[in-house]
Amino acid sequence: MTTDGRHLLNGGKLPLIAPDLLGDILAAAADICLLVSPTRRIISVLVNPHHRSFGQLTDWEGSNLKDVLTEESLRKLNSRLDDLRTSSTRGKGPLSLELNHADQQRWEFPVRYTLHRIGGDESILMLGRDLRPIAEVQQQLVAAQLALERDYETQREMDTRYRVLMEVSRDPVVIVSMSSGRISDLNPAAAQLLGGQRVDLVGAAIAQEFEGRRRGEFLESMSNLAVAESSAPIELTARRSQKRVLVTPTVFRAAGERLLMCQLDAADSAANSTDELAENLSRLYHEGVDGIVFADAEGMIRAANEAFLNLTDSANMAAIRGRSLTDFLARGAVDLRVLLDNVKRTGQLRMYATRLTTDFMGQIAVEISATWLNDRPNPILVLVVRDASRAESLRRPTFGQPDDGVRNVMELVGSSTLKDIVAETTDVIEKMCIETALELTRNNRVAAAEMLSLSRQSLYVKLRKYGLINKSDD
Amino acid sequence: MHFDMQNGTVRRASGAAGGVSQFAAEVVARLVARDVSPDGTLRDDLVDRLLAAVSSGDFASFETLKPELKRARVSATMLADHYIPEVARRLGEAWMQDCASFAQVTMGVSRLQAILREIGVQWAADASGTAVGPTLLLILPHGEQHSLGAMVLAGRLRRLGLSVCLRIAPDVAELVSLLAARQFDGALISIACEDKLETCRKLVETIRHASGGRMSVVVGGALLERCDTIVDLTGADAATNDIDRALSALGLSERQAAMLEPA
Numbered sequence: 075m076t077t078d079g080r081h082l083l084n085g086g087k088l089p090l091i092a093p094d095l096l097g098d099i100l101a102a103a104a105d106i107c108l109l110v111s112p113t114r115r116i117i118s119v120l121v122n123p124h125h126r127s128f129g130q131l132t133d134w135e136g137s138n139l140k141d142v143l144t145e146e147s148l149r150k151l152n153s154r155l156d157d158l159r160t161s162s163t164r165g166k167g168p169l170s171l172e173l174n175h176a177d178q179q180r181w182e183f184p185v186r187y188t189l190h191r192i193g194g195d196e197s198i199l200m201l202g203r204d205l206r207p208i209a210e211v212q213q214q215l216v217a218a219q220l221a222l223e224r225d226y227e228t229q230r231e232m233d234t235r236y237r238v239l240m241e242v243s244r245d246p247v248v249i250v251s252m253s254s255g256r257i258s259d260l261n262p263a264a265a266q267l268l269g270g271q272r273v274d275l276v277g278a279a280i281a282q283e284f285e286g287r288r289r290g291e292f293l294e295s296m297s298n299l300a301v302a303e304s305s306a307p308i309e310l311t312a313r314r315s316q317k318r319v320l321v322t323p324t325v326f327r328a329a330g331e332r333l334l335m336c337q338l339d340a341a342d343s344a345a346n347s348t349d350e351l352a353e354n355l356s357r358l359y360h361e362g363v364d365g366i367v368f369a370d371a372e373g374m375i376r377a378a379n380e381a382f383l384n385l386t387d388s389a390n391m392a393a394i395r396g397r398s399l400t401d402f403l404a405r406g407a408v409d410l411r412v413l414l415d416n417v418k419r420t421g422q423l424r425m426y427a428t429r430l431t432t433d434f435m436g437q438i439a440v441e442i443s444a445t446w447l448n449d450r451p452n453p454i455l456v457l458v459v460r461d462a463s464r465a466e467s468l469r470r471p472t473f474g475q476p477d478d479g480v481r482n483v484m485e486l487v488g489s490s491t492l493k494d495i496v497a498e499t500t501d502v503i504e505k506m507c508i509e510t511a512l513e514l515t516r517n518n519r520v521a522a523a524e525m526l527s528l529s530r531q532s533l534y535v536k537l538r539k540y541g542l543i544n545k546s547d548d
Numbered sequence: 549m550h551f552d553m554q555n556g557t558v559r560r561a562s563g564a565a566g567g568v569s570q571f572a573a574e575v576v577a578r579l580v581a582r583d584v585s586p587d588g589t590l591r592d593d594l595v596d597r598l599l600a601a602v603s604s605g606d607f608a609s610f611e612t613l614k615p616e617l618k619r620a621r622v623s624a625t626m627l628a629d630h631y632i633p634e635v636a637r638r639l640g641e642a643w644m645q646d647c648a649s650f651a652q653v654t655m656g657v658s659r660l661q662a663i664l665r666e667i668g669v670q671w672a673a674d675a676s677g678t679a680v681g682p683t684l685l686l687i688l689p690h691g692e693q694h695s696l697g698a699m700v701l702a703g704r705l706r707r708l709g710l711s712v713c714l715r716i717a718p719d720v721a722e723l724v725s726l727l728a729a730r731q732f733d734g735a736l737i738s739i740a741c742e743d744k745l746e747t748c749r750k751l752v753e754t755i756r757h758a759s760g761g762r763m764s765v766v767v768g769g770a771l772l773e774r775c776d777t778i779v780d781l782t783g784a785d786a787a788t789n790d791i792d793r794a795l796s797a798l799g800l801s802e803r804q805a806a807m808l809e810p811a
Contacts, residue, residue: 145742145774146644150644171646172643172650184650186649205649205650208649208650208651211651212650212651212654215654215655215658216654219658219661219695220688220693220695220716220717223661223695223699223714223716224716226665227714227715227716231713486576490619499572499576502578503575
């Protein structure tokens with residue numbers, strides 16, 4: 075089909091139009107109409123008299139197209155006109171394209187044109203549809219977008235300040251949603267006092283973090299306390315750390331949500347007046363990579379740090395306090411006796427190699443150094459527990475570290491289906507085994523096939539599949 | 549290699565089973581390493597899907613694409629630095645070919661920007677990086693509508709460990725008070741159109757004046773592909789779209805920035 079007007083005229087479907095009427099019809103049919111000479115000079119401009127004004131366009135007559143188009147539109151028009159010239163237009167509709175007009179950098183407006191070749195020469199009739207209404211909406215969208223981005227940048231700044239403030243503040247602070255009773259945010263100081271990791275505590279029910287408190291009761295007493303004037307803070311016991319904590323609540327509203335900010339203080343803060351060494355030791359205990367355990371003379375655990383909890387996969391301090399060390403040592407009572415006998419005799423024991431039993435029945439190689447603190451009525455056994463599995467695996471250079479292995483598996487799971495993982499794994503194993511068989515047989519394929527219990531043919535198929543075959547071998 | 553000879557202790561496994569687990573761990577490590585595509589190679593089908601997702605009226609279509617990107621191990625970094633710019637280029641190309649109207653292009657780019665923002669929330673060198681690390685001012689001049697490139701750049705710089713202050717269309721007074729209040733190690737200006745050259749020249753002048761000539765300014769953006777006299781026209785210290793070159797023109801080599809990158 076063609077929409078070529080002459081075809082319609084010739085077919086008698088439209089009557090012949092008198093030339094003096096044609097101009098009016100063209101002007102009325104399009105919003106803007108340009109007649110362009112083969113040299114790209116604008117011969118005439120017809121503007122729809124019923125349409126919103128484009129401004130003074132009569133100046134355009136006689137000027138070149140390139141003076142009234144933006145840079146990129148001119149480039150586009152030129153390339154499309156080249157297409158028009160080289161390709162046959164027969165069987166195709168008229169060329170349609172969006173162009174941006176610019177009048178001496180003063181103003182810009184977009185027009186959707188259809189291009190029609192008229193007459194025998196390269197003269198072109200451009201019928202344009204004004205796109206300004208769309209452009210205006212688009213401009214509003216862009217402006218809204220930029221405003222949004224500006225807001226996000228401001229928010230990013232405020233967000234960073236808030237995070238840094240929370241991060242470094244030494245005063246433990248917990249923010250709780252009053253409607254859900256769950257922790258919305260807390261700083262590391264608060265997490266340490268409560269005896270958990272920040273990630274675990276965010277989203278946890280605040281009432282559960284304290285001994286003997288139910289949700290409704292907790293929130294109610296907190297909000298009562300918050301509005302009461304000059305009342306003393308509530309003293310509670312944190313469930314995970316088993317520490318006595320003084321809670322000072324403040325209720326505030328933020329964007330329609332009622333929030334409870336709890337400032338926490340250790341109840342025994344009088345004894346907390348620490349010197350630098352004590353503070354450093356305490357930081358080492360909480361942040362160090364090696365597990366540290368304090369136990370009594372019978373091997374009952376009195377305290378252990380986060381690193382030890384991680385080593386043993388224990389959920390929290392409450393889960394191991396009061397339990398015997400024998401629960402965690404692979405050789406149980408034997409290990410404990412060796413440790414205790416040695417430290418009682420010499421005061422310390424170094425590099426004792428054993429394994430820890432984790433809560434999930436796994437085992438992990440460790441090295442333990444033990445110290446006996448005998449300067450008090452109830453002596454204390456201190457263990458520093460170092461994960462030795464990494465060191466062990468480092469001694470075997472051919473294999474990846476187990477920790478990496480675990481991480482790698484975590485990376486795979488969730489990113490592929492089990493079926494895909496198994497299929498890909500099988501391929502890798504096949505390839506490794508075949509490579510090994512070839513290595514062992516010094517590239518004797520018959521022997522390698524035999525070693526793998528494969529027919530020679532299937533070995534060749536697999537060699538090809540894994541690209542283990544040279545072109546010259548074929 | 550003798551797999552059966554590895555008989556030592558493995559974390560959370562022991563004895564003969566340990567050898568097998570370790571073998572499996574080794575296999576998995578190879579799988580993971582193999583499937584991460586080298587930097588800069590894009591999968592055409594994913595580019596097409598992303599293009600279709602941002603061009604469709606239904607924004608949920610990106611949500612359905614997400615698991616697929618994850619499966620193809622396209623990282624957020626890869627998405628931001630390579631896929632999003634490529635899709636934006638194709639949108640522009642579609643306008644050149646009149647396959648898309650400018651309104652569709654604008655909508656598409658705005659969706660790309662939303663995706664970029666979503667995946668880049670965590671990219672802040674500010675809190676995690678070294679406190680003494682470099683700080684940069686990145687400016688999108690007034691009237692410049694192409695902001696995606698500046699956003700992509702801000703994300704990359706932040707991941708390099710630079711603290712970036714992005715200012716969109718700041719007026720002179722705002723810029724002067726910003727420069728009086730803060731110290732930046734350099735400024736970057738992004739321009740895409742010829743008609744922003746004059747605005748850009750004024751920005752450079754303002755920055756130099758307000759910083760007492762201390763700050764260097766580098767201009768980048770789409771305009772560089774068409775105009776090679778930008779340095780002369782704007783008075784900037786350099787014009788480049790290459791981060792390394794921009795940073796060294798500002799006296800901050802990428803090596804230095806990378807050293808500050810948090811592990």
